[in-house]
Amino acid sequence: MKQTPKQFFASPAGKLTLAIIAMVLCWTILIVYVSSNVAGGTLFPTEAHMARVRQEIKNDASKLDAARKKKQELDALEAKYENNLTTFWNADRDGQPEIELRNLVNDAAQRAEANIQTLGSVRISNINNELSYADLDFTIVDEYSKVVKFFAEVEKCTPRLSWRRVEIRVEPTRARAVTGPGAPNRANATTAATATTTPTQMFRTTGQVRVVKYSPAGNAASKTGTASKAGTASKAATSTARTGTAAATTTTPTTTTPAAATDTPAARQDAAPAANPAAATATPAQTESAATATTNKESEK
Numbered sequence: 001m002k003q004t005p006k007q008f009f010a011s012p013a014g015k016l017t018l019a020i021i022a023m024v025l026c027w028t029i030l031i032v033y034v035s036s037n038v039a040g041g042t043l044f045p046t047e048a049h050m051a052r053v054r055q056e057i058k059n060d061a062s063k064l065d066a067a068r069k070k071k072q073e074l075d076a077l078e079a080k081y082e083n084n085l086t087t088f089w090n091a092d093r094d095g096q097p098e099i100e101l102r103n104l105v106n107d108a109a110q111r112a113e114a115n116i117q118t119l120g121s122v123r124i125s126n127i128n129n130e131l132s133y134a135d136l137d138f139t140i141v142d143e144y145s146k147v148v149k150f151f152a153e154v155e156k157c158t159p160r161l162s163w164r165r166v167e168i169r170v171e172p173t174r175a176r177a178v179t180g181p182g183a184p185n186r187a188n189a190t191t192a193a194t195a196t197t198t199p200t201q202m203f204r205t206t207g208q209v210r211v212v213k214y215s216p217a218g219n220a221a222s223k224t225g226t227a228s229k230a231g232t233a234s235k236a237a238t239s240t241a242r243t244g245t246a247a248a249t250t251t252t253p254t255t256t257t258p259a260a261a262t263d264t265p266a267a268r269q270d271a272a273p274a275a276n277p278a279a280a281t282a283t284p285a286q287t288e289s290a291a292t293a294t295t296n297k298e299s300e301k
Helices: 005-010 013-036 046-086 097-112 145-154 185-197 225-246 264-273 284-301
Strands: 116-119 123-126 129-144 163-169 201-213
Touching: 005 013, 046 264, 097 116, 097 129, 097 201, 129 145, 145 163, 145 201
Parallel strands: none
Antiparallel strands: 116 129, 123 129, 129 201, 163 201
């Protein structure tokens, strides 16, 4: 007996066949949709799609190379930073820069025999939690050779100091003007003397040195050991004594005073009456007494 399609699909076999056909269609539609939209068409790739994928691979490879190169640069910078930490000022090793930096500059001036006129206080400027700047101003007035020697001594300091600024100016030499009687003669007389006794030319040098202070993690600025405090106190006392010695041995240019270098006839004539004014002058009473005494002696005879 021949069945119609309606009767076939109404039977169990027909229902199973219809379910299988529907499942195959659903899977086909799902695969095509996923391959063309979600997965980027990898199931059925085209030439354009493959070219695009190759370009993306090149871009990703170049980005990866750039990231690796940047990482190498950062690693090199970190290694350089770690190496430079040994050259920075370490509070645990070198003491507090507020005092020790002044001692370093003062010791350099002592070795160069240069006269420090002023030595300022140390100023601290923070960079981050571990690093900070320590700046110190100074003024030296001395001969040029000693100034250059001072620069060389500062370069030998450990930790090494860097220069922020340096200004060197010539100190003017002043001579006092000649006044009073005989001034032209005195000026002419001292011309030859001043030519042979020219004062030493002095130079005023002002500058600022800087050092980078490194404070390790967990090392507070105020946390110092007892031994470090004792050493700092002794060094401060030594610095004070050296500063006093430098101030006591300061040499200044000397100039010959015209009044002290001249001895003219006019000056001798002016000085002679002034040497004994009592002998050079006589009052009328003294003259009358002398005349009376002479008259009495004549009458007695």
